[in-house]
Amino acid sequence: MIKLGLTSRLSLLLVFVGVLASGATGYSTYRANRQMLMHEAEHSLLTSTQLLSQRFTAALGDVADDALVLGTLPSSEIVARGGAPSPADARLKQVFRGFMQHHPEYLQIRLISRSHFGLERIRVDRGAQGVEVVPDDQLQEKGQFPYVFDTLTANAERVYISPIGLKEGPSPDPGQEQPVVRVGTPIVDEHGEKVGVLVIDVDLTQVFKRIERDLPADYVVYMANEWGDFLVHPDPAQTFGFERGRRVLMQKSFPATAPLFDGGRTSLTFNGYAHAHEPPAEVFAFVRSPFGLVDGNRFIALGLARPLTDVLASANALGVQIVRLVLISSTLAILLAVLFARALARPLRTLADAVTHIFDEDVMERLPVGRSDEIGVLARCFDRMRSEIRSQVDALHTRQEELTHLAGHDTLTGLPNRMRFMEQLELAIRRATVSGETLAVMFVDLNGFKQINDQLGHSAGDRTLVVVAQRLRAALRGSDVVARFGGDEFVILLTGVRTPDAIRVTAARIEAVMETPVALGIHLMSVGVSIGISEFPADGDHAEALLAKADTAMYAAKTSVESRYVRYGDLAERPGVDTVPRGP
Structure with missing residues (x-):
């Protein structure tokens, strides 16, 4: 040995x-x-899912705000009462067309009278040829539908949001259906009597295209209603089974999501397995989110998935x-x-x-x-x-x-986004309330931006937005805040405003820097601005009111031939100007 x-x-x-x-x-x-x-992947995915849920809720909130604005117009009450055709009909049709053209996700806007079994008074559709006003002889009675009689039971200045369903859209392909939600609000006369309803049909496909554009390419989106029926799924055959006679439920496909539907959890993450005894194939994050601005227990389950091969x-x-x-x-x-x-x-x-x-x-x-x-x-x-x-x-x-x-920031321009701006505005209001100083909110909308997108493409539009953001930063003080509100809209917070002249000087400076054309390749494109201004505390004592009134003043500036910027406080002095805020 x-x-x-x-x-x-x-x-x-x-x-x-x-x-x-x-x-x-x-x-x-x-x-x-x-x-x-x-x-880290689960945490990041859950954060993205919560952000996606917030964007979806905010998108429905914007539709509800539009419905409330349209429903409270004086012309809406006149048309809902019925009777002989009046100038209000033509004005309201023009307003509806404008909203449809400004919101590509809107499939239909209708004003329905309470009388005559819910007869449609005005209907504007988005067809294969574009936005069209339906002739009076083709209007129908809709009083038997829930979105009419349920909306009539709602309180004034409240909205009804229908369950998500399928509807044939404007696509030229016959039988092509799109997920749709209907948002309605009652029309009330001066005596508080409900005389009709205002209903907007929203194409959720367009809504999700807008709110998903910042997600990475390998993310997959799932959405189900409060019963678990899939509304969004990578495989279209799995969606809207209740419309096709074969229900496909989220809690059956993903048993781990069951606590979302029985109220036990509001968010969860887990690893998905392709088959038994195999390594995990995907990581999932789901959240339960209230559906729209309605009372009750209606909600949606929204989820994101990402392949674990990318994560690991x-x-x-x-x-x-x-x-x-x-x-x-x-x-x-x-x-x-x-x-x-x-x-x-x-x-x-x-x-x-x-x-x-x-x-x-x-x-x-x-x-x-x-x-x-x-x-x-x-x-x-x-x-x-x-x-x-x-x-x-x-x-x-x-x-x-x-x-x-x-x-908290816009990925294109690097500016704070809407959520971050609202946080800063609310903080500034609290500080100003204690110190007694004056704040100002500017709502800036670009003029001519749609022509740039149409003529030169969206990449040129993106470059234009980057240039506009740089110019706005250069025109402001270091203590001021500029944010991208969405699309071609920007918002500015001016702090330490001592006199109204200081606001006018800042607005004039913004106009001046925007007068220089934007170089886009061989093209020089002019981009003007329309500016609406609201002031704290004169025009409101909270963020939503200041932003809504600045928005209203901006729309007044767009139609003004005298000035490119308008103070909300000056609108009351102009006869015939509607000062009802559009909503945030």
Whole structure:
């Protein structure tokens, strides 16, 4: 029987320790990195899902605001009462056409009288040829539909939002159906009597195209109603099963989502599996969101999914590097232990200590990275492995900061977005309430922007928006806030306003910087602005009121031939100007 000497036994022991330590560290590092990426992906996906839910709710809120504005117009009451045709009919048809042209997601706007079994008084449709006003002889009775009699039971200045269903859209393909929701509000006369309803049909396909445009390409969207019927699904055959006689439920396809429908949870994340005993295929995040501006328990379940192959790509790459490093370190440990057991005992202990304390800076400083032999190579390999791990952690933190910034800023212009601006405006109002200073809100809308999009394309429109954002920043003080409100609309918060002249000077400065044409390739395009101004506390004491009144003043500026900017306080002095806010 061969007896091993001390050197051989020490060599074997050091080989065993080195291989075991490097392998265990590599495996634990890989598993920790994988779990960290999974947790970060779930958190990021849930944040994106919540943001998508907020955008969807805000989009329905905008439709509800439009319905309330149209329903409270004096002409709406006159037309809803019926009788002989009047100038109000023509005015209202023109207003409806304008709203339809401004909102491509609107399929139909109708004014329905309470009398004559819910007879339509005005109907504007979006057909294959564009926006069309339906002739009077084609108007129908709609009193038997829920969106009519349920809307009539709603209180004044409230909205009714129908369940999501299918409706044949303006597509030239016969039988092509689109998901639609109907938003209605009662029309009330001066005595408080409900004389009709105003109904807007909204194409949810267009709504989701708008709110999904900032999502990464590998994200998949799911949506279900309060019963679990799929309304949005990557496979169109799985949607609106209740309309086709075969229900497909979210809680059946994804059992983990059941708590959303029984009220146990409002949000959840989980990993989806392709088949039993297989690795997870996707990571999911779902939220339960109230549906629209209605009372009751109606809600939608909205979810996002992302392939785990994309989430774990960096972890798999790190795992390959860790395997290589472990193999290299194990080979070197065997060779060095056999040839230089006694000489290597001390540095190998240092290396083993460094492997088991990979993030301890004091231990890493003692690594013999300056040596030119195999010990130095091994030490540098461990140091590179630590650097790779640190870089992965730093990348995760950077990504988290980017997502946080993305939630509050517009990705195209870099300006604060609507949500971030509202937070800053509310904070400024609270400070101004304590200090007694005056604030001003400017609602800026571009003139001629649609022509740029139509003539030069959306990429030119995007470049125009970037230039406009830069010019607005340059025209304002460092303490002022400019944000992109949406589309070609911008909002500005002026703080520390001492006199009305200061507001006029700022508005004039904005007009001046916008007079220079925008260079788009070989084209020089002029982009004008219409500015509406509201002031705190004269025009309102909360953010929504100030923003709505600035919006109203902006629309007055668009139609004004005297000035490109209008103060809301001056509107009351102009006869015939409607000062009813459009809504945020």
